[in-house]
Amino acid sequence: MFKIGNNPNLGPGTAGQFTITKFNGSNDFSEARIDLNFPTIKQISSTTPGNYDPSFQKYAGLLGRNCLILRLAETFGHEANHGIFDQRDPSQGTAIQKILNDRDAALRALPLKGRYPLSPDVLRKVRAADEALEPTERFAQAAERIINEELQASQVRSAHRPHRRPNIAQAAKASAFLDPVW
DSSP states (O other), X not given: OEEEEEOGGGOTTOSEEEEEEEESSSSOEEEEEEEEOHHHHHTOOSOEEOSSOTTOEETTTOOSGGGHHHHHHHXXXXXXXXXXXXXXXXXXXXXXXXXXXXXXXXXXXXXXXXXXXXXXXXXXXXXXXXXHHHHHXXXXXXXXXXXXXXXXXXXXXXXXXXXOOOXXXXXXXXXXXXXXXX
């Protein structure tokens, strides 16, 4: 089961996040959540280069006020592909999530004052999490590039499609054939 929700608590630097939330033993999971940060995505006003393919520009062609839904689609596509990666190899996905959980717990346990510089133990957990994330991030970003290209192409197609006024009479006749579902 996957849950999708708006989560502005991700922070201003995070547009979305995929998290496994329920484990089935040590090598599998049964639930995950995709959080999107709508305010952050709404405020995106420039592209950023891909981490693994610098020729890819995240959100290219999807900037401006009228493209919020397209930026949401790109972000959701990236995060959903973390889920696809984890479904293809549940034991690797579960292992990655457990490493992330360990890192996050170590960071939360630090006192607010005097937390920096990070202790060697916490630094090890941060580095382990960064290394563990690399294969799933590469996978998700490769899919995100394709999604971005498709979203840009859909804008071009819709710009060339003539805008027709809907035929209300025709729609009314068609709806007479539909049985209401109660």
